[in-house]
Amino acid sequence: MEEAQCTSLSPPLSLHGQFDGFLWSVAVINPGFCFGVSKLRFGSVLDADPGHGKLPLVSVQDRDHKFLTKAVEEAYRGVECSDGGPFGAVVVRNDEVVVSCHNMVLKHTDPTAHAEVTAIREACKKLGKIELSDCEIYASCEPCPMCFGAVHLSRIKRLVYGAKAEAAIAIGFDDFIADALRGTGYYQKANMEIKKADGNGALLAEQVFEKTKEKFQMY
Amino acid sequence: MEEAQCTSLSPPLSLHGQFDGFLWSVAVINPGFCFGVSKLRFGSVLDADPGHGKLPLVSVQDRDHKFLTKAVEEAYRGVECSDGGPFGAVVVRNDEVVVSCHNMVLKHTDPTAHAEVTAIREACKKLGKIELSDCEIYASCEPCPMCFGAVHLSRIKRLVYGAKAEAAIAIGFDDFIADALRGTGYYQKANMEIKKADGNGALLAEQVFEKTKEKFQMY
DSSP: OOOOOSOOOOOOOTTGGGGTTEEEEEEEEEGGGEEEOTTOHHHHHHHHOGGGSHHHHHHHHHHHHHHHHHHHHHHHHHHHTTSSSSOEEEEEETTEEEEEEEOOTTTTTOTTOOHHHHHHHHHHHHHTOSOOTTEEEEEEEOOOHHHHHHHHHHTOSEEEEEEOHHHHHTTTOOGGGGGTTTOOSOTTOSOOEEEEEEHHHHHHHHHHHHHHTTTSOOO | OOOOOSOOOOOOOTTGGGGTTEEEEEEEEEGGGEEEOTTOHHHHHHHHOGGGOHHHHHHHHHHHHHHHHHHHHHHHHHHHTTSSSSOEEEEEETTEEEEEEEOOTTTTTOTTOOHHHHHHHHHHHHHTOSOOTTEEEEEEEOOOHHHHHHHHHHTOSEEEEEEOHHHHHTTTOOGGGGGTTTOOSOTTOSOOEEEEEEHHHHHHHHHHHHHHTTTSOOO
């Protein structure tokens, strides 16, 4: 059996009283690193119920409050367990928590075991599918490019996050965190040599796709 | 025991004859998505040995040829095993293969199990450390943003890849592959709602870092 990468949901820490007065900013990602506000999902809920405009908004906030609280609790829990950095993530489907995970980098000796990647991996295993288009993810902090890539690849429909990357950067984390959603770090700042094969080498590597395309199902 | 995510090194496929005439392009990533050629590692090897200028270059090409061949073989092998898409990756340290892996997305029901992520995870486990600054990675195809993020986080010192993303895109893979290294796709094209907590919600999530910074080792 593979070692569990998520903690079970334990009693909540004493954080709830501090969550009063939630405010939210919402964006829908558009091509080319532009942010828009033209497709807000809870906006359409309000439109559908004009007589009770305030109630659905409060409901959505309460719901988001609840799941983000779990993600923040996971962040603290991960540090208490010495599993990794202070990051948590929760995958939700139909108002139910599918998995609640935290950073497992140290525990698993795995630099890819960020909270979001771990949560996506565990949610897919639990649900028995590689796409989570009926799920949302709540992250305690803005996802780094690796994690946002994983969110994109899993087809998760909605991302809610708490802290801006700068809060993590302030205590020493890599500022590339900020690149996925806002592009304010330096994603490719690594002084790493990158070499691309050309000529026959590139041709051979490219032929892999043409030669195998009949043998696997696109996903 | 966790299920192995890498294949062992089996006898090479009959690809070697096609690798004659390798040509290479090399870049060193600089901040701000700029590519430069000012810090070529094998360039300095040539400078240090002016009397035998050709030999080190051929050696480097042969060496890269050998390891990229393994990555391409892994790509084919992964499809033959129905483990996932046609992508392979090899991590090398001191001229020795640490792990040779392929895409395991279907096998593990895990959308994050790309070849590069799998190879990094397995190499870290094998070497017992979360940073691979003494390693190189050979990828059969240009890494997607998630994978490049993983390469960056693992501190791998050198990346060599074969096919341009367009070869994969041509048979139906997500064009976000091309965004990490060249920014020619649409990394954030997903029509996904992204919501950031503000006010007390953001404050509480940001406090995680300040409140835990003494309890974990930065990495």
